Amino acid sequence: MAWDFRTDADFQAELDWIRDVVVNQIEPLDLVKHEMSPESWKRATDPIKQQVQDRNLWAAHLDPELGGQGMGQVRLALMHEILGRTASAPNLFGNQAPDSGNSELLAIGANDEQKAKWLWPLLAGELTSSFSLTEPETAGSDPTQIQTTAVLDGDEYVINGHKWFASNAAVADFVLAMVVTNPDGGPYERASMICIERGTPGMNIVRNVHTMDHPFDGPGDQHLGGHAEILFEDCRVPRANLIGNPGEGFLLAQKRLSGGRIHHAMRWIGTCHRAFDMMCERAVSRQMHGRTLGDKQFVQDFVAESRTEIDAARLLTLHAAWHWDTYGAEKSRVQIAQIKYWGARVLYNVIDRSIQVHGAMGFSTDLPLERMYRIARNFRISDGADETHKSFIARRVLKEYKPVDGYPTEHVPTRRAEAEQRFAEFLDLATANS
Numbered sequence: 001m002a003w004d005f006r007t008d009a010d011f012q013a014e015l016d017w018i019r020d021v022v023v024n025q026i027e028p029l030d031l032v033k034h035e036m037s038p039e040s041w042k043r044a045t046d047p048i049k050q051q052v053q054d055r056n057l058w059a060a061h062l063d064p065e066l067g068g069q070g071m072g073q074v075r076l077a078l079m080h081e082i083l084g085r086t087a088s089a090p091n092l093f094g095n096q097a098p099d100s101g102n103s104e105l106l107a108i109g110a111n112d113e114q115k116a117k118w119l120w121p122l123l124a125g126e127l128t129s130s131f132s133l134t135e136p137e138t139a140g141s142d143p144t145q146i147q148t149t150a151v152l153d154g155d156e157y158v159i160n161g162h163k164w165f166a167s168n169a170a171v172a173d174f175v176l177a178m179v180v181t182n183p184d185g186g187p188y189e190r191a192s193m194i195c196i197e198r199g200t201p202g203m204n205i206v207r208n209v210h211t212m213d214h215p216f217d218g219p220g221d222q223h224l225g226g227h228a229e230i231l232f233e234d235c236r237v238p239r240a241n242l243i244g245n246p247g248e249g250f251l252l253a254q255k256r257l258s259g260g261r262i263h264h265a266m267r268w269i270g271t272c273h274r275a276f277d278m279m280c281e282r283a284v285s286r287q288m289h290g291r292t293l294g295d296k297q298f299v300q301d302f303v304a305e306s307r308t309e310i311d312a313a314r315l316l317t318l319h320a321a322w323h324w325d326t327y328g329a330e331k332s333r334v335q336i337a338q339i340k341y342w343g344a345r346v347l348y349n350v351i352d353r354s355i356q357v358h359g360a361m362g363f364s365t366d367l368p369l370e371r372m373y374r375i376a377r378n379f380r381i382s383d384g385a386d387e388t389h390k391s392f393i394a395r396r397v398l399k400e401y402k403p404v405d406g407y408p409t410e411h412v413p414t415r416r417a418e419a420e421q422r423f424a425e426f427l428d429l430a431t432a433n434s
Ligand SMILES: Cc1cc2nc3c(=O)[nH]c(=O)nc-3n(C[C@H](O)[C@H](O)[C@H](O)COP(=O)(O)OP(=O)(O)OC[C@H]3O[C@@H](n4cnc5c(N)ncnc54)[C@H](O)[C@@H]3O)c2cc1C
Pocket: 098, 131, 132, 133, 134, 135, 138, 139, 140, 141, 142, 164, 165, 166, 167, 211, 213, 227, 378, 381, 382, 383, 384, 385, 386, 387, 388, 391
């Protein structure tokens, strides 16, 4: 039993259609994706993309002027929790990271010429993109430290620096990189966002870093963009490739990341549901000591904890979505930070318990759980580590409180005296009324 967030009949029909496509068409394909060449994957999935576009559900997170539905975050949440059931669904619905966030960045910061060159083809699925902020030598959790520079030389910027973990950069048509253009500016005004097109001399892809989610460069990984390490060595790009004004890099990055984080959290609910369904099916099917696994109290604990954590994450996510729809993204940063770290933790916990209940089978690649687990681990780091979000929440919360003089030595007795006084008044009143 999950919480019931019923929506109107027309949108419910869309959600039912999305669920049918995800469960019956995409999930089975996803299981054999690693055995398919990119060409056969494209042949198999192009018809699904076409159906999505015909139904006006492509890139639904965007505003109508960008070709999206402008459906609001709550409806998006209901849609994305279905897409999150399987890794390929967001891609086939035009919502995949990093393209979705990059399209939002370009929509906010790009001029008409830049939109024609990069935004519209990106939205049409004709181009792919990457976002590159993180550097090996500086803490990604404090982007004011970034060192990669872009220095103006005539009508060109010359970029030098070292980046890594730029997802998809090795295969993307362009990379949006955060670079220092105003070294003498304040910490939040030093950086800008610049577009570097694939094949630009001086943008050298050193390697795809082998990670838990992309461990090999072997067959089967041919679909994966990977997380690239990049050396910029006197890389020259036209001045016209700067997105927004010099020094607006932070502003644009912040806007880009908010959307990405809330959509990730929405999809995690779907992944949780899938892992949870598998856990429960296994619990009621597997026989042990003359009973089912689900009769064991340890397993019941897994089921109860998971059900409750998923419901809590879902409520927090829907609340964040409602907050965004009601007050806007900027005023919803605490709610987004909450679901980013809490959602990632619940995702990790639920998949971990589901693997445990499946025993050796859960650890095997026969089931999608081990892959879900490897992908899930990254969400506690990427798009801001858990600690960064918790620290932000705590700082915002503590701002609401004022220091109390003499706390606790004077404050507590004063509060106690107030309480005793009120209690005495209550007793007097009760006696008078009796
Ligand atoms: C799978 C994956 C994909 C990624 N994709 C991209 C991408 O496409 N583009 C891109 O630019 N980057 C990407 N990243 C990088 C990611 O954004 C950074 O890893 C993240 O911002 C953390 O930066 P860092 O790795 O430099 O760790 P650091 O900043 O060095 O932090 C290390 C650890 O310090 C702790 N910490 C951080 N802040 C605090 C705090 N306030 N209080 C206490 N402890 C703290 C946390 O435990 C953190 O994990 C990706 C990362 C992963 C894992």
